[in-house]
Amino acid sequence: MHFVIMGCGRAGATLAQSLEGHGHSVAVIDQNPDSFRRLDAEFAGSKVTGLGFDRDTLRQAGIDDAYGFAAVSDGDNSNILAARVVRETFGVENVVARIYDPHRAEIYQRLGIPTVATVRWTADQVLRRMLPMGATSQFTDASGKISLSEVDVHDGWVGKPLRLLEEASGARVAYLTRYGDGLLPDAQTVLQENDIVHLLLRAEESATVERIVTAAPEVQA
Numbered sequence: 001m002h003f004v005i006m007g008c009g010r011a012g013a014t015l016a017q018s019l020e021g022h023g024h025s026v027a028v029i030d031q032n033p034d035s036f037r038r039l040d041a042e043f044a045g046s047k048v049t050g051l052g053f054d055r056d057t058l059r060q061a062g063i064d065d066a067y068g069f070a071a072v073s074d075g076d077n078s079n080i081l082a083a084r085v086v087r088e089t090f091g092v093e094n095v096v097a098r099i100y101d102p103h104r105a106e107i108y109q110r111l112g113i114p115t116v117a118t119v120r121w122t123a124d125q126v127l128r129r130m131l132p133m134g135a136t137s138q139f140t141d142a143s144g145k146i147s148l149s150e151v152d153v154h155d156g157w158v159g160k161p162l163r164l165l166e167e168a169s170g171a172r173v174a175y176l177t178r179y180g181d182g183l184l185p186d187a188q189t190v191l192q193e194n195d196i197v198h199l200l201l202r203a204e205e206s207a208t209v210e211r212i213v214t215a216a217p218e219v220q221a
Contacts, residue, residue: 004029004061006052006082007073011098013038015070020045027061030073053082055089068094076100083113110142140203147203148174150196156216162189169212171201 001024005012008030016026017040026045029052030036036047050057052071063069069086071079076099083097096114099105105117139148157165162173162185176183177196183189191197201209 001025001067002027002062002065003068003070004058004063004066004086006030006069006071006079007098008032008035008038008047009072009074010038012070012072015072016045017043024067025062029057029061051078053078053085055085058086058090063090063092066090066092068092069096071095071097073098076104080104080108080113087113106144109140110144112142145203147201147206149199149201149206151199151210151213153191153195153197153213154216155193157191157213158193158195160191160217161187162191163187164217165191165197165213168217169199169201169209170205171199171209171213174198174200 003016003019003024004027005016005019006029008016008028012028012030016028019026020043027048028036028039028045029048029050031049031051033047033049039045039047046061048057048061050060052058052073063086066086069083069092071082071086073079073082079097079099083095086092087095096116097108098118099108099115100118102117105115108115140146153165162176166172173185173189175198176185176189176191177198178192179194197213199209199213
């Protein structure tokens with residue numbers, strides 16, 4: 001598949017090379033040609049100098065045949081403008097924009113433009129490593145009502161079926177990360193030591209769910 005990336009900073013260059021490493025064709029757009037130096041010498045994709053929201057530049061990058069578009073430049077306004085042009089003018093559905101302002105990111109997310117709030121994500125990752133136990137939101141749907149969160153689970157749940165965790169918390173186990181691999185649980189899946197639990201839950205109930213799963217399960221009479 002073909003992907004177009006706007007912005008050849010460290011994030012854009014890493015993304016472009018990762019996509020190419022997976023066998024996809026890639027075009028990178030940046031208004032500063034010196035930015036392309038961040039790409040490895042072996043990078044075989046297109047390097048297009050120009051503005052990522054300019055229609056002619058996008059066509060030169062192959063946007064008409066693109067499966068996905070990522071706007072990861074340093075400017076929030078440019079990223080959103082480019083994302084909207086690509087989606088509304090060229091009909092590309094798989095569009096993502098990086099936004100530094102977390103409040104604006106939430107607004108655009110609710111307007112149907114998938115965003116990555118860099119500051120919020122960084123803060124969440126730092127908190128994840130500082131706080132002893134808790135929940136870190138990984139994704140929130142466009143309405144802001146449903147959240148996919150990575151949740152710390154009390155050791156007392158180890159050895160118990162995940163359905164008991166779901167029954168107690170009212171959340172659903174979306175998947176586990178076990179020894180670095182993703183695992184889709186079934187009705188018989190039992191929580192193992194060092195499993196990372198990813199829950200689907202109502203955003204408004206996040207604190208309640210967190211309180212339940214970070215505590216030892218109640219002893220059944």
